[in-house]
Amino acid sequence: MLALIAATSFETRLLRTRLQKSDPLPGRFPLFHGQLDGQEILLTHSGVGKANAAACTAILLSHRKPRALLNLGCAGAYPDCGLRIGDLALADGDILADEGSDSPAGFLGMEELGLPLLRRPEGDLFNRMPTDPELFRNAESLLRAWASEQDIGFATGPFASVSTCTGTDQQGRQRQQGGAICENMEGAAIALTAARFGCPLLELRGISNLAARRDPDQWDIPAACRNAERAILHLLRHWPRS
Numbered sequence: 001m002l003a004l005i006a007a008t009s010f011e012t013r014l015l016r017t018r019l020q021k022s023d024p025l026p027g028r029f030p031l032f033h034g035q036l037d038g039q040e041i042l043l044t045h046s047g048v049g050k051a052n053a054a055a056c057t058a059i060l061l062s063h064r065k066p067r068a069l070l071n072l073g074c075a076g077a078y079p080d081c082g083l084r085i086g087d088l089a090l091a092d093g094d095i096l097a098d099e100g101s102d103s104p105a106g107f108l109g110m111e112e113l114g115l116p117l118l119r120r121p122e123g124d125l126f127n128r129m130p131t132d133p134e135l136f137r138n139a140e141s142l143l144r145a146w147a148s149e150q151d152i153g154f155a156t157g158p159f160a161s162v163s164t165c166t167g168t169d170q171q172g173r174q175r176q177q178g179g180a181i182c183e184n185m186e187g188a189a190i191a192l193t194a195a196r197f198g199c200p201l202l203e204l205r206g207i208s209n210l211a212a213r214r215d216p217d218q219w220d221i222p223a224a225c226r227n228a229e230r231a232i233l234h235l236l237r238h239w240p241r242s
């Protein structure tokens with residue numbers, strides 16, 4: 001079984017047309033189940049933000065044992081990453097961009113503070129949370145070809161998870177200096193929790209807006225969500241059968 005997690009119901013509209021509603025998970029997280037392209041699927045909505053995302057992932061993985069977790073949804077692209085609205089981004093990691101301390105010398109991350117967020121034999125996790133390298137490699141080659149056929153832009157790189165969406169051009173330029181290509185509000189919390197449970201994670205998002213001056217007239221959340229969902233369906237068609 002594979003599990004899908006998105007923040008909101010508008011990010012899973014297409015997928016849910018082919019799934020049935022189940023009893024909710026503890027904590028009032030909705031649950032859907034069914035088959036998508038021959039794969040047994042569970043789908044849940046965490047709600048927006050890192051607190052919801054971590055709680056939902058922990059409860060899902062405490063009650064179900066999926067082979068992998070796929071995080072999908074929409075995201076804001078940083079100005080110099082080359083992504084446009086409707087394009088797709090695949091994460092090779094997700095950075096908790098707000099966790100740390102401000103100082104007269106600038107932002108100090110968790111490593112500089114000497115505070116790991118997770119201690120593991122394979123290496124402590126500070127701000128940058130991993131996605132699964134093998135899932136990432138397979139998805140990258142499948143999606144690069146598919147996106148090109150569909151005339152959809154595609155990029156890979158680290159994502160940033162933030163508590164506050166970018167609202168000015170200056171903030172977008174400043175945030176991209178952390179190395180991320182786009183920002184969201186859940187991915188790194190899902191990745192940290194998946195790492196705690198040893199569940200392989202993939203994160204794929206459609207670009208709904210630029211992480212720049214707030215201008216909702218320019219956003220296209222439906223196009224971003226639809227392309228991310230179509231890309232997930234493409235991955236599921238090629239996913240190894242268990």
Ligand SMILES: O=C(O)c1cccc(C(=O)CC[C@H]2O[C@@H](n3cnc4c(=O)[nH]cnc43)[C@H](O)[C@@H]2O)c1
Nearest residue numbers: 007048049074075076165166183184185186208211
């Ligand atoms: O500000 C509003 O009025 C508003 C109304 C509907 C949706 C939003 C969102 O910002 C969506 C947040 C949701 O989508 C992800 N997301 C999408 N774009 C961004 C972004 O530029 N920065 C951070 N997160 C973004 C995020 O993961 C949330 O789940 C706002």
